[in-house]
Amino acid sequence: MATFELYRRSTIGMCLTETLDQMVSSGVLSPELAIQVLIQFDKSMTEALESEVKSKVSIKGHLHTYRFCDNVWTFILQNAQLKSEEGQETVDSVKIVACDSKLLTQ
Amino acid sequence: MASSTTSNVYIHVIEDVINKVRDEFINNGGPGEGVLNELQGLWELKMMQAGAILGPIDRSATQKSGAGGPITPNPVHDLNVPYEGTEEYEPPTADLLVPPTPLQTPMQTPLPGTAQTPLPGMAQTPLPGTAPTPLPGSDSSSLYNIPTGGTPITPNEYTSTNENGVPEVKAGPGRPSPYMQPPSAWINQRPPLDVNVAYVEGREESERGAPHQPTTQDFFISSGKRKRDDLPPQYRAGGYIPQQDGAGDNISDEDNRSQNLKVVQGGNQQMFFQVGTMSSRIPQLDGPIPDPYDDVLSTPNIYNYQGVVNEDYNIVNTPMPNEMHAATPAPVQNDTGDDDDDEPLNEDDDDDLDDVDQGEDLNTTHLVLAQFDKVTRTKSRWKCTLKDGIMHINNKDILFNKATGEFDF
Numbered sequence: 001m002a003t004f005e006l007y008r009r010s011t012i013g014m015c016l017t018e019t020l021d022q023m024v025s026s027g028v029l030s031p032e033l034a035i036q037v038l039i040q041f042d043k044s045m046t047e048a049l050e051s052e053v054k055s056k057v058s059i060k061g062h063l064h065t066y067r068f069c070d071n072v073w074t075f076i077l078q079n080a081q082l083k084s085e086e087g088q089e090t091v092d093s094v095k096i097v098a099c100d101s102k103l104l105t106q
Numbered sequence: 107m108a109s110s111t112t113s114n115v116y117i118h119v120i121e122d123v124i125n126k127v128r129d130e131f132i133n134n135g136g137p138g139e140g141v142l143n144e145l146q147g148l149w150e151l152k153m154m155q156a157g158a159i160l161g162p163i164d165r166s167a168t169q170k171s172g173a174g175g176p177i178t179p180n181p182v183h184d185l186n187v188p189y190e191g192t193e194e195y196e197p198p199t200a201d202l203l204v205p206p207t208p209l210q211t212p213m214q215t216p217l218p219g220t221a222q223t224p225l226p227g228m229a230q231t232p233l234p235g236t237a238p239t240p241l242p243g244s245d246s247s248s249l250y251n252i253p254t255g256g257t258p259i260t261p262n263e264y265t266s267t268n269e270n271g272v273p274e275v276k277a278g279p280g281r282p283s284p285y286m287q288p289p290s291a292w293i294n295q296r297p298p299l300d301v302n303v304a305y306v307e308g309r310e311e312s313e314r315g316a317p318h319q320p321t322t323q324d325f326f327i328s329s330g331k332r333k334r335d336d337l338p339p340q341y342r343a344g345g346y347i348p349q350q351d352g353a354g355d356n357i358s359d360e361d362n363r364s365q366n367l368k369v370v371q372g373g374n375q376q377m378f379f380q381v382g383t384m385s386s387r388i389p390q391l392d393g394p395i396p397d398p399y400d401d402v403l404s405t406p407n408i409y410n411y412q413g414v415v416n417e418d419y420n421i422v423n424t425p426m427p428n429e430m431h432a433a434t435p436a437p438v439q440n441d442t443g444d445d446d447d448d449e450p451l452n453e454d455d456d457d458d459l460d461d462v463d464q465g466e467d468l469n470t471t472h473l474v475l476a477q478f479d480k481v482t483r484t485k486s487r488w489k490c491t492l493k494d495g496i497m498h499i500n501n502k503d504i505l506f507n508k509a510t511g512e513f514d515f
Contacts, residue, residue, distance in 0.1 A: 004477070006475050006476075006477075007475055007496060009473065009475055010473075010475055010496040010498065010503070011116075011153070011156050011158040011496075011498055011503050012116050012119060012120070012153060012158055012496075012503075014156075015149055015152035015153045015156055015158065016123075016149050018152055019145060019148040019149045019152060020145070022148065023141070023144065023145060023148070028137060028141050028144065029137060029141060029145070030137070033127075033130060033131070033136065033137070036127060036130055037123065037127050037130075037145070040123050040126050040127050041119070041123050043126075044119050044122040044123045044126065045119050046494065047122070048115050048118055048119045048122065049115075049494035049495070049496070049505060049507065050494055050507075052114075052115045052118055053111075053115060053494070053505045053506060053507045054507050055111070055504075055505065055506050055507060056506060056507065056508045056509065056510075057495070057497065057504065057506040057508070057509040057510075058509065058510050058511075058512075059474070059492075059509055059510070059511040059512070059513075060511070060512050060513070061513055061514075062513065062514055062515075063488050063513035063514060063515040066488065066513075066515065068481075073478050073481055073490070075488075075490075075511070075513065077513060080472075082474075082497060082499055082504075084497075084504050084506065086504065089499045089500050089502070089504075091472045091499055091500060092472075093472060094472040094473070094474060094499065095472065095473050095474070096473075096474040096476065096492075096511070097473070097474065097475055097476070098474075098475075098476045098477055098478035098481075098490070098492055098495075099476075099477050099478070100477065100478060101477035101478060101479050101493055101494070104477070
């Protein structure tokens with residue numbers, strides 16, 4: 001199963017990465033095993049988003065920068081409004097990084 | 107901060123990961139379940155510290171919000187910086203104002219001295235013919251002719267000033283002052299007086315000019331840049347020679363260096379004048395009005411046509427092109443002004459990039475990670491559909507199964 005490493009940049013992914021770095025540097029964990037944990041995280045996170053999350057979000061804003069490279073879209077929005085079921089958030093700028101969903105199904 | 111649903115999903119993911127890697131930890135000489143539990147404990151602790159998981163420790167994450175705050179103001183400052191740069195240009199203008207006055211004085215004094223030698227030759231044939239012709243010539247002539255016409259026009263004007271005497275000259279100095287203020291930016295950049303002189307000339311042209319003249323100036327500007335870049339030093343010498351009627355005077359006053367050159371040039375000029383007379387006669391036979399005009403102004407062209415005379419004058423000719431350049435310098439100044447405008451724009455661009463970079467640095471504060479199903483654009487309207495995303499906005503983690511984006515570029 002193909003996975004994206006995309007979600008490693010999320011809060012939960014960064015926390016896991018920091019934990020693994022800490023444990024590998026202390027010699028408790030082998031780097032190979034740490035990588036396996038990360039790969040498992042990629043899978044589990046993707047599955048959880050597909051199965052555990054049902055919410056919808058709408059995003060509006062001024063598109064400051066757009067970029068499509070290596071099948072990854074990157075948008076930098078300014079004065080963006082993000083509406084979710086939990087409320088609305090407004091930010092001066094937000095970066096959106098999106099991988100091609102079709103790559104996972106192949 | 108994280109909503110309960112987000113927290114639950116995170117807990118679910120942690121448990122799922124830990125359960126699925128357990129075999130790897132226990133079997134095959136793995137570090138054992140104790141290490142796995144340590145991993146889970148550290149991970150969950152960090153998540154709680156980050157506020158991503160609701161737990162006893164909710165907010166160590168305030169740091170992130172704090173970091174986010176200062177970052178946004180920084181880009182604003184950057185934007186201000188380029189503007190300040192433009193402001194900086196303004197003060198020099200005042201400095202520039204000073205130099206123009208000295209220019210005026212040199213104009214007056216040199217005219218009698220320099221004008222004497224060249225004028226007799228130049229004035230006789232070219233002036234009468236050129237003065238009336240230049241305007242029509244520029245109008246009717248092709249673009250090429252126009253630039254040449256432009257250069258000649260200035261000398262003609264000077265000559266006319268000589269003929270007419272004081273009144274026009276007075277007008278010249280008087281004019282530059284009002285004009286000086288707008289161009290001041292370029293002047294500041296270029297200390298050399300020569301440029302200012304050329305600039306003044308251009309102004310005079312514009313003032314006198316029929317509606318067509320401004321267009322000619324524009325051409326000069328465009329052509330002027332290139333020429334100027336090519337021959338800065340020559341430019342001075344050239345400027346002296348052709349502009350003897352008007353500019354030459356300025357030069358004599360201005361440059362001590364060029365005096366020697368001037369003498370030589372003066373000789374050359376005499377040659378030119380003779381040739382010019384010759385050429386003027388010939389071209390008149392040719393008939394085309396622009397030709398006589400060209401002769402006076404762009405004498406080099408004529409020389410080129412006249413192959414025989416050229417050898418002697420080739421030496422002279424080299425300065426002549428300089429003259430051409432000399433005429434152009436006025437536009438060059440304008441160009442410099444344009445360049446100035448461009449530079450701040452470039453700076454702004456850089457600033458924008460800087461802002462973007464800063465934004466990227468801030469990514470941790472506002473970031474959306476997702477998969478895209480479709481991205482479409484209609485003109486500046488972007489629409490995209492995302493799925494399975496994690497948003498970290500205002501220090502909150504929000505998960506979504508679907509998202510629609512509408513952006514204006």
